[in-house]
Amino acid sequence: KAGVTQTPRYLIKTRGQQVTLSCSPISGHRSVSWYQQTPGQGLQFLFEYFSETQRNKGNFPGRFSGRQFSNSRSEMNVSTLELGDSALYLCASSLRTGKEAEAFFGQGTRLTVV
Amino acid sequence: AQSVTQLGSHVSVSEGALVLLRCNYSSSVPPYLFWYVQYPNQGLQLLLKYTSAATLVKGINGFEAEFKKSETSFHLTKPSAHMSDAAEYFCAVRGLTGGGNKLTFGTGTQLKVEL
Numbered sequence: 001k002a003g004v005t006q007t008p009r010y011l012i013k014t015r016g017q018q019v020t021l022s023c024s025p026i027s028g029h030r031s032v033s034w035y036q037q038t039p040g041q042g043l044q045f046l047f048e049y050f051s052e053t054q055r056n057k058g059n060f061p062g063r064f065s066g067r068q069f070s071n072s073r074s075e076m077n078v079s080t081l082e083l084g085d086s087a088l089y090l091c092a093s094s095l096r097t098g099k100e101a102e103a104f105f106g107q108g109t110r111l112t113v114v
Numbered sequence: 115a116q117s118v119t120q121l122g123s124h125v126s127v128s129e130g131a132l133v134l135l136r137c138n139y140s141s142s143v144p145p146y147l148f149w150y151v152q153y154p155n156q157g158l159q160l161l162l163k164y165t166s167a168a169t170l171v172k173g174i175n176g177f178e179a180e181f182k183k184s185e186t187s188f189h190l191t192k193p194s195a196h197m198s199d200a201a202e203y204f205c206a207v208r209g210l211t212g213g214g215n216k217l218t219f220g221t222g223t224q225l226k227v228e229l
Contacts, residue, residue: 006157033214043204043222045216048215050214050215055215100165102160105158107156
């Protein structure tokens with residue numbers, strides 16, 4: 001059974017550009033969550049989607065957005081990139097939503113903004 | 115709001131020695147607690163989870179954790195460290211009703227295993 005797939009693995013962008021990251025969850029999983037990981041702030045929750053609906057959103061500016069498609073694949077977009085957006089972006093998929101739901105993480109996309 | 119605190123950003127042990135990584139939680143509702151491991155340039159892998167069924171939870175790779183409500187702790191242990199255990203370990207909590215699948219992570223503990 002294939003795991004969570006994130007593409008691309010590495011990305012270099014220039015300040016002011018925008019970027020789109022992709023996440024394909026485990027087959028059958030309907031919940032996708034996104035996290036940002038930086039040395040200074042650690043792991044921070046961005047947002048969660050379930051059945052194409054955003055269920056929860058973290059404390060990030062509006063430049064960060066996401067969506068989920070009918071096949072559960074998800075994308076996140078960051079517009080007007082800033083140097084501080086350089087981070088490892090992790091996607092997690094879960095079979096269902098709820099406190100006991102196990103989250104399976106992808107390998108992440110390493111974004112570098114120059 | 116729920117939160118977890120990991121004491122010790124770096125822990126070093128000898129191969130074969132006991133591993134103890136500390137995690138304390140704060141939650142106004144019964145928490146669901148998780149331990150994840152992250153190897154360099156990789157995502158997070160679930161080691162174990164506490165969901166109130168049993169206070170002593172056994173996970174993968176010989177790790178276990180004990181939920182102690184009186185101490186608000188969920189420390190991770192392994193009797194004998196192996197070189198392959200060197201990685202970063204994160205404690206996480208999920209406890210807010212209606213919060214969906216959001217996980218709140220601790221700041222992580224880097225485990226070093228020495229010969």
